[in-house]
Amino acid sequence: MSRIGVFTCHCGENIGATVDCAKVAERTRNVPGVVHSVDYKYMCSDPGQSMIKEAIKEHGLTGVVVAACSPRMHEPTFRNAVEEAGLNPYLCEMANLREHCSWVHEKNDATTDKAADLIRVMVEKVKHNTPLHPIRVPVTKRALVLGGGIAGIQAALDIANAGHKVVLVEKSPSIGGHMSQLSETFPTLDCSQCILTPRMVEAARHPNITLMTYAELEKLEGFIGNFKATIRRKARQVDEKLCTGCGLCITKCPNKKIPDEFNEGLGKRSAIYVPFPQAVPNKPVIDKTNCTFYKSGKCKVCEKMCPTGAIRFDQQDELVTLDVGAIVLATGFKVMRTDKFPEYGYGKYADVIDGLQFERLASASGPTLGVMKRPSDGKEPETVVFVACSGSRDRAKGVPYCSKICCMYTAKHAMLYKHKMHHGKAYVFYMDIRSGGKDYDEFVRRAIEEDDVKYIRGRVSRIYEEDGQLIVKGADTLMGGEPVEIKADMVVLATAVQAQDGSEELAQKLHVSYDPYHFFAESHPKLKPVETNTAGIYLAGACQAPRDIPETVAQASGAAAKVAALFSRDELTREPVVAVVNRLPAPTFSYCVGCFLCQSACPYQAIEAEEIRGRDGTLIKTLAKVNAGLCQGCGTCVSTCRTKAIDIQGFSNEQIFAELMTL
Amino acid sequence: MTEPFEPKITAFVCNWCTYAGADLTGTSRIKYQSNVRVLRLPCTGRIDFMLLAKAFARGSDGVIVSGCHPNDCHYTSGNYHARRRWMIYRDLMDFMGIDTRRVTFSWVSAAEGARWAELVNEVTTSVRELGPYTEYKELALTGVE
Numbered sequence: 077m078s079r080i081g082v083f084t085c086h087c088g089e090n091i092g093a094t095v096d097c098a099k100v101a102e103r104t105r106n107v108p109g110v111v112h113s114v115d116y117k118y119m120c121s122d123p124g125q126s127m128i129k130e131a132i133k134e135h136g137l138t139g140v141v142v143a144a145c146s147p148r149m150h151e152p153t154f155r156n157a158v159e160e161a162g163l164n165p166y167l168c169e170m171a172n173l174r175e176h177c178s179w180v181h182e183k184n185d186a187t188t189d190k191a192a193d194l195i196r197v198m199v200e201k202v203k204h205n206t207p208l209h210p211i212r213v214p215v216t217k218r219a220l221v222l223g224g225g226i227a228g229i230q231a232a233l234d235i236a237n238a239g240h241k242v243v244l245v246e247k248s249p250s251i252g253g254h255m256s257q258l259s260e261t262f263p264t265l266d267c268s269q270c271i272l273t274p275r276m277v278e279a280a281r282h283p284n285i286t287l288m289t290y291a292e293l294e295k296l297e298g299f300i301g302n303f304k305a306t307i308r309r310k311a312r313q314v315d316e317k318l319c320t321g322c323g324l325c326i327t328k329c330p331n332k333k334i335p336d337e338f339n340e341g342l343g344k345r346s347a348i349y350v351p352f353p354q355a356v357p358n359k360p361v362i363d364k365t366n367c368t369f370y371k372s373g374k375c376k377v378c379e380k381m382c383p384t385g386a387i388r389f390d391q392q393d394e395l396v397t398l399d400v401g402a403i404v405l406a407t408g409f410k411v412m413r414t415d416k417f418p419e420y421g422y423g424k425y426a427d428v429i430d431g432l433q434f435e436r437l438a439s440a441s442g443p444t445l446g447v448m449k450r451p452s453d454g455k456e457p458e459t460v461v462f463v464a465c466s467g468s469r470d471r472a473k474g475v476p477y478c479s480k481i482c483c484m485y486t487a488k489h490a491m492l493y494k495h496k497m498h499h500g501k502a503y504v505f506y507m508d509i510r511s512g513g514k515d516y517d518e519f520v521r522r523a524i525e526e527d528d529v530k531y532i533r534g535r536v537s538r539i540y541e542e543d544g545q546l547i548v549k550g551a552d553t554l555m556g557g558e559p560v561e562i563k564a565d566m567v568v569l570a571t572a573v574q575a576q577d578g579s580e581e582l583a584q585k586l587h588v589s590y591d592p593y594h595f596f597a598e599s600h601p602k603l604k605p606v607e608t609n610t611a612g613i614y615l616a617g618a619c620q621a622p623r624d625i626p627e628t629v630a631q632a633s634g635a636a637a638k639v640a641a642l643f644s645r646d647e648l649t650r651e652p653v654v655a656v657v658n659r660l661p662a663p664t665f666s667y668c669v670g671c672f673l674c675q676s677a678c679p680y681q682a683i684e685a686e687e688i689r690g691r692d693g694t695l696i697k698t699l700a701k702v703n704a705g706l707c708q709g710c711g712t713c714v715s716t717c718r719t720k721a722i723d724i725q726g727f728s729n730e731q732i733f734a735e736l737m738t739l
Numbered sequence: 740m741t742e743p744f745e746p747k748i749t750a751f752v753c754n755w756c757t758y759a760g761a762d763l764t765g766t767s768r769i770k771y772q773s774n775v776r777v778l779r780l781p782c783t784g785r786i787d788f789m790l791l792a793k794a795f796a797r798g799s800d801g802v803i804v805s806g807c808h809p810n811d812c813h814y815t816s817g818n819y820h821a822r823r824r825w826m827i828y829r830d831l832m833d834f835m836g837i838d839t840r841r842v843t844f845s846w847v848s849a850a851e852g853a854r855w856a857e858l859v860n861e862v863t864t865s866v867r868e869l870g871p872y873t874e875y876k877e878l879a880l881t882g883v884e
Contacts, residue, residue: 146762147779150801172777175765181773186745190773431786589849597850609755609813609849622859653781677784679815710814713787715824725783732790733776739749739797 077182081137082195083128085144087174089423092117094178095191100143101357107199108433111135119144120153128154129161137662139202143171143195150455151226153237165208166652166726171198177213190593208725210649211704215301216401218644220245222293222582223406224626225253227617227632228270229279231404235634236284240643244279245307246289248337250355251276253408257338257432259439259446261625262488263519269354269441276356288598290361294395296586299708300612301401311391313362314348318386321358325378325387326350334366336443340433342451343443351443362387400610402639405596406567406580406632409618412571421538426452427546430466430571431485438492448496450566453544457500457565460493462486463536465504467572477593480622482570483510490529491650495715502529503562505536505550506616513624518599522557532560539567547707573622588613588632596620599626606635615639653709655682655702663696667721670698674713674722682706683713746800746861746866748775751790753782753817754850756807763852771856773861775803782806784817786827791842792835794873799840801866803858806829808846818846840865 084101086092096097101115112135118124119142131137140155140163140204147170155165171194181187217240221232232244248450255261256276258268279285288307295306329346336345338352339573340439347367348360368375379387414430415423427450429437450457464486468479483506490502507592509531511517523529534557536550548562573596583590588608589597596619599607606614616632617623623631657668665688675683685699700722702713723729752758757804758779764771780786783806794811804821812818825844832839843862 146765148762149757172762175762176777177773179765179768180771182770186773190776193776197778469770474871503786519742587813587815589811591850679817708814710782710817711780712782712814712817712820713789715785724781727785732778733782736749736790736793736797739747739776739794739799 078139079111079135079137080139080141080199080202081128081131082107082110082114082141082143082199082268083119083124083131084113084115084173084195085142085589086115087119087144088117090328091144091173091178091191094181094183094187095173099188099193100191104195104199107196109203109441110199112137120150124329125153125157128157131168132158132161132163138167140168141171141198141202142168143173143198145174146170146172146176159413164448166203166208167202168197168201169205170562171195173211177558183680185736191696196574196738197735199585200730200738204692204728204731204734206725211652212647212649213301213705215643216243216303216399217649218243218398218400218404219404219643220398220400221404221406221640223253223298223617223619224248224251224287225406225408225617225621226255226275227406227408227448228253228404230629230632231277231406231616231636231639232285233275233282235639236282236632238636238640238643239284240640241284241286241435243286243288243307243400243488245291245293246287248351248431249312249359249361250288250351250357251289252281252288252352252354252667253434253623255593256354257340257439257592258435258725259442260492262484263513263515265444265488265491267440273354273356276354279355279701280356287357288396289357293582293585296403299650302705303397303403303612305403307396307398308497309394309396311388312359313391313394314360315386315388315390315391316357316359318384319359319385321350322383323360323694324381324383326360328377328381330375330377331366331368332532334363339443340430340438342433373546384499384587385593390607398465402614402642403586404614404616404635404639405582405586405608405619406616406630407579407619409573409622410576412473412574414569414571416571417569419537421541421569425539425541425546425567426450426455427565430569431482431489434489434568438489438496446496448493448500449646455565455586456497458497459562459564460490460503460534461567462490462502462504463505463567464570465535466569468570469507469534470572473572475574475593477622478510479570479573480510483508484513484516484519484624486568486570487511487523487529491523491527494527495530502527504529504531505566506531507533507535507536514627523692534560545634564656573618576619579619586610586613593652606631606638612642623702628703651709652728653724654704654707655709655711655713655722655724657702657722659701665697667719668699669719669721670700671718673716673718674700674701677712677716680706680708681710682708744867744871746774746863746871747798748801748803748866749799749864750775750777750803750805750859751780751783751786751807752777752803752811752847753785754779755782755859756811756846757805757855759849760847760851760855763849764855765852767852768804769853769856771859773802774863775859776876782812782814782817783821784812786821786824788831790823791832792826795841795872797838798872800872801843801862803843803845803862805845805847805855805858808848813849836874838869838872840869
């Protein structure tokens with residue numbers, strides 16, 4: 077006979093102020109099967125947990141219902157407590173009185189009634205609970221890092237230094253990401269490449285890291301500790317093993333008029349190219365859409381020139397399958413382009429550029445070798461206007477959030493400009509200056525006070541061209557909204573940071589959640605910022621939300637620490653919420669008739685066929701059988717089964733119908 | 740009838756999206772009507788017709804089924820199974836004489852706390868207008884159930 081104990085928590089005032097907990101406990105005492113029902117101020121506290129443990133022993137409880145917060149919050153806490161008292165942890169259930177009752181309803185009798193009902197439902201469920209045992213699964217101690225920017229590099233290095241194997245996958249031909257494009261970094265103004273490239277080389281040389289550049293995730297199967305990832309290695313048309321990176325092919329390539337992605341379209345590159353001189357690996361790639369051979373069938377100059385014979389025009393994409401135990405997502409961001417701004421000329425003015433383009437103009441390795449020249453005619457810009465919040469915090473552009481890094485990099489841009497052109501004039505239009513961070517506000521102050529950058533608080537309403545100059549019309553809201561008009565030679569828009577292209581598709585491949593702007597969602601905004609809702613997949617950097625380099629590096633190390641903790645064990649335990657096919661004595665064996673409708677419904681290929689044979693080896697019956705290692709416990713098979721032969725542990729038909737019977 | 744009719748609403752929700760979304764409603768302290776009783780399931784793909792039928796048989800006046808948005812299912816495709824089944828269940832319910840307006844099929848993600856409150860209020864109000872669901876209870880009294 078069931079002996080259920082019910083423990084109603086006040087959660088301080090959180091439940092107690094709205095629900096009459098004493099009355100609920102009193103009423104629950106009369107439910108058949110309940111032998112013990114009490115209420116207490118904080119059930120999750122040590123004394124609260126001790127109450128549960130003592131009651132289990134004293135009353136010989138066969139099941140426990142804790143009526144408190146959401147099971148998503150404290151289910152593990154109470155199941156642990158129950159286990160410590162010697163009861164199977166899966167004989168404990170929680171009724172959600174806080175999130176689903178006290179926090180969302182007014183204080184009245186109906187709310188107390190609902191609380192009692194919610195407990196009643198769980199009491200009936202727990203009567204039908206059975207002892208379950210966690211499933212043990214092995215852990216593959218190899219991590220997959222998606223994205224080779226600073227986030228991915230840092231995560232890969234930290235995991236590798238902890239002694240585990242890492243595969244670092246990057247979709248472009250070189251690792252480095254956006255950080256490799258930056259000229260200097262705030263607030264120290266040290267050269268971005270100078271601090272990044274040693275890390276890139278370290279990642280490439282590390283014995284535990286395997287680099288896969290020019291590759292993308294094709295498919296992911298499996299679960300924490302046991303993922304199976306399929307990576308598409310795009311054809312470089314160059315044999316990486318033979319290529320020495322001498323660069324002769326690049327100098328001889330006849331087609332050198334292709335806008336250069338690394339320089340944000342401000343420079344030109346050849347059809348066979350390395351993205352930038354410090355690329356890792358320093359092996360070229362043939363851009364098939366622009367290569368003369370792929371367009372006309374003739375050329376092959378690079379093949380003739382290559383001293384090691386590394387050019388492969390017939391190379392095909394290759395699919396590689398990897399077993400990995402954990403995944404770090406570090407796919408980064410993109411910036412909004414200037415063509416999204418009708419008021420600033422739809423991107424048709426060559427001298428209205430975005431922040432990344434300015435980085436390339438200011439960079440010593442950029443198309444102008446660091447000399448300030450505007451893109452249209454190469455003239456030195458005497459007056460430059462910087463427009464912060466271009467697109468960010470603008471609902472009309474679909475970006476209500478703050479892009480976070482623009483205030484700082486705009487100050488940096490203005491400073492870099494002034495350092496290169498002392499006599500030039502720099503204006504910054506801004507809404508607010510958000511410079512929280514170590515030495516950040518001091519940096520902005522320096523731009524204003526030492527480098528004489530003119531900050532104007534107001535928005536720019538329009539930019540248009542007149543006599544080879546850009547007329548910037550705005551308002552100065554600190555001067556009572558007085559109209560401001562500046563004749564500028566160049567305008568830099570600090571455009572919004574957005575989720576990388578393809579983030580939604582990637583999230584769906586990985587089954588991780590994402591927010592309305594397609595940034596990946598963390599498991600808990602405060603306490604689980606690097607985990608996703610899918611166990612074994614972690615987040616690093618700007619793929620989660622706009623963030624700067626120090627934060628990205630810190631988060632990447634955090635994600636790496638999570639991976640290292642996971643890899644510190646040889647086995648991990650999984651919740652035993654899996655499907656089972658019922659088994660009966662001969663001659664029935666099971667209600668299962670072997671129709672295998674469940675097999676077609678199962679998204680995890682967890683249903684196998686099991687043959688029942690007689691002593692003489694003749695086939696008696698074919699039954700469905702669940703592979704508990706693959707089953708994730710969705711229960712789709714249960715509702716598909718015609719004979720109700722398959723059921724799911726923890727959410728069985730019996731349990732759910734028992735819950736329904738209380739209504 | 741002196742007291743106004745208060746409908747009983749049963750909600751079948753998935754653990755990953757709507758249950759978490761309803762938790763968020765609580766965390767955000769958004770108020771809604773207290774007629775709903777939530778039953779947590781791993782996935783909407785777990786729901787079969789008998790659960791809906793039983794809910795009505797046990798005196799529910801309205802039922803909510805809610806899970807992850809298409810493409811966002813934690814289990815890849817459970818919500819698609821649920822959606823396809825719902826097309827069939829609706830016809831079956833209609834055939835059985837249950838007013839299909841009493842069942843609301845919806846998607847509420849883990850980030851849509853406000854949407855959950857809105858959904859519960861909408862359904863409670865519309866079921867209140869439909870009045871109590873008595874057909875099964877009458878059948879039970881005549882012993883046909």
